Amino acid sequence: MTDTRTAILDAAARLYAADGYSAVSMRDVAGEVSMTQANLYYHFRDKAQLVEDTLAHVLVTRMSPLDDLFKTTSSPEYQLRVFVEWFVTLLFNDLIFTQLMLRELIDGDMERVARLSRVVFDKPFSLIDGIVSAYSPGLRSALTTASVIALIIGHVQMARILPYLSSGHADHADPKIIAAHVLSTLRRALKDQSDAL
Structure with a gap:
């Protein structure tokens, strides 16, 4: 996994844990890692994929x-x-x-x-x-x-x-x-x- 992708997943995990999935937009995640939304969409096709990949990343890493x-x-x-x-x-x-x-x-x-x-x-x-x-x-x-x-x-x-x-x-x-x-x-x-x- 690239450092950029890991940084995105870690940032999304922090935001989702604090505020929930529906309260966090792709723009929020992009802002958290100082990138454009377009760049974020390069790594994740949509919010559903970002949520699922974030969960898998956190859960697999910790377990x-x-x-x-x-x-x-x-x-x-x-x-x-x-x-x-x-x-x-x-x-x-x-x-x-x-x-x-x-x-x-x-x-x-x-x-x-x-x-x-x-x-x-x-x-x-x-x-x-x-x-x-x-x-x-x-x-x-x-x-x-x-x-x-x-x-x-x-x-x-x-x-x-x-x-x-x-x-x-x-x-x-x-x-x-x-x-x-x-x-x-x-x-x-x-x-x-x-x-x-």
Whole structure:
């Protein structure tokens, strides 16, 4: 990928994450990288392609370390811990990734979501699905994998308000505390499901 194209994708990602797709025009993106709209259209045929390529760029770039993390061991318990800690940290520390991913989950165009699912999400989902299957053989692994991911996303989203609730504490917004809690919850749930089979 050329430096210019990467710069455009990075700028578009910042704008889309902050303001949403409909609020950001091609002119806004061109201005952000100090180029003409005509030059931007040289790289991307239209806004739809720019949105999809931006999402693919951000999601693939941020998720690529997952492959290497999983190569370090074959133990499902260790892989689960590595994934939970990595994903919680990513969601807390990379607001552009988090905002774009949540935007797609909430109101993404279904055709784009289907393409991104095949091209971007399928491989990391399969890696997590493999952990779930190895951790608790016999489970409906795809649904359980979705529950694992949803639990992590939900806790990260709730971290903004938990410290202010009557039973909340300041450390409920700490990524390390959240990762440890999610991991403990998942281990119990996966063991309980496996024992029930």
